[in-house]
Amino acid sequence: MPSARLDNLPLEWIRAFEAAARSGSFTEAARETGLTQASTSQRIGQLEARLDTQLFLRGARGVTLTVAGETWLPYVSAALQSLRQSAEEVFGSHQRRITLTAGNSVIENWLMPRLAAAPVPPPFEFVFSTAVLAAGVGQQAGDADVRYGTGTWPQRRSARLFEEIMVPVAAPQLADTAGRWQDLPKIAVSGPRPGWQEWSRQTGDPATPVPHLRVDSLVHALAAARQGLGVVLASLPLCEGDMAAGRLARLGEDELRPATSWWLTSPHNALSSRQWDELCDVFCVL
Numbered sequence: 310m311p312s313a314r315l316d317n318l319p320l321e322w323i324r325a326f327e328a329a330a331r332s333g334s335f336t337e338a339a340r341e342t343g344l345t346q347a348s349t350s351q352r353i354g355q356l357e358a359r360l361d362t363q364l365f366l367r368g369a370r371g372v373t374l375t376v377a378g379e380t381w382l383p384y385v386s387a388a389l390q391s392l393r394q395s396a397e398e399v400f401g402s403h404q405r406r407i408t409l410t411a412g413n414s415v416i417e418n419w420l421m422p423r424l425a426a427a428p429v430p431p432p433f434e435f436v437f438s439t440a441v442l443a444a445g446v447g448q449q450a451g452d453a454d455v456r457y458g459t460g461t462w463p464q465r466r467s468a469r470l471f472e473e474i475m476v477p478v479a480a481p482q483l484a485d486t487a488g489r490w491q492d493l494p495k496i497a498v499s500g501p502r503p504g505w506q507e508w509s510r511q512t513g514d515p516a517t518p519v520p521h522l523r524v525d526s527l528v529h530a531l532a533a534a535r536q537g538l539g540v541v542l543a544s545l546p547l548c549e550g551d552m553a554a555g556r557l558a559r560l561g562e563d564e565l566r567p568a569t570s571w572w573l574t575s576p577h578n579a580l581s582s583r584q585w586d587e588l589c590d591v592f593c594v595l
Contacts, residue, residue, distance in 0.1 A: 363378075411440055455574070475542050477541070495541075496539040527544065
């Protein structure tokens with residue numbers, strides 16, 4: 310085959326081939342590329358004619374790749390991905406303002422300290438927005454947000470902020486006056502985090518009756534604990550500042566390490582790869 314026949318293959322033909330090969334359907338490929346099914350079929354036919362090679366076997370229930378099509382697909386997919394990434398890096402990083410949504414406790418005790426400690430500030434302006442837990446963190450609008458879970462959400466990329474380690478903490482003066490910290494009043498935090506029941510199941514400590522105080526944010530629970538109102542099962546990475554300053558003290562050596570944690574997440578198309586990497590460099594323990 311003369312090599313000139315492979316010069317200047319129209320990109321729309323190649324995109325139609327890749328979409329159809331990935332979905333196994335000319336109809337799905339047409340929907341993805343914004344074409345009609347007839348146009349998609351025509352472009353793939355033109356591509357096959359130019360290559361002088363059949364790429365698909367047409368059937369009543371869809372299409373399947375030929376050996377030649379299967380062999381070529383990884384190269385096409387890699388080339389299109391490289392094209393998308395290069396366009397994103399060159400043209401997709403002009404956004405100068407990034408809205409980051411998170412709960413109060415994460416903003417105050419994790420994001421702000423790490424932003425202040427960053428050796429090189431990210432080259433964009435941050436807008437921090439407080440998540441309203443009653444509305445569901447997943448419903449917050451923004452370029453990125455912090456969610457609690459296992460790190461898997463549809464149509465989003467994610468990076469763990471830190472490994473979750475939960476320990477009981479209280480004001481030092483309260484801890485010093487107690488014979489057994491387990492007998493101190495308990496502070497409960499509403500939300501998706503593990504609580505005192507999970508702690509009891511793991512450690513064998515007596516199950517706590519109704520907590521003396523319940524709040525909807527860890528930042529409020531830590532404030533209550535600093536005032537000597539009780540013991541809170543706190544995220545260790547989020548109370549390190551209070552412990553270092555002597556405002557809170559850890560009680561005992563036991564700890565709870567759930568599979569869930571706090572994750573930085575973003576819709577795939579909200580940020581460029583470079584911006585995402587810069588966010589992760591600042592806020593995530595890699």
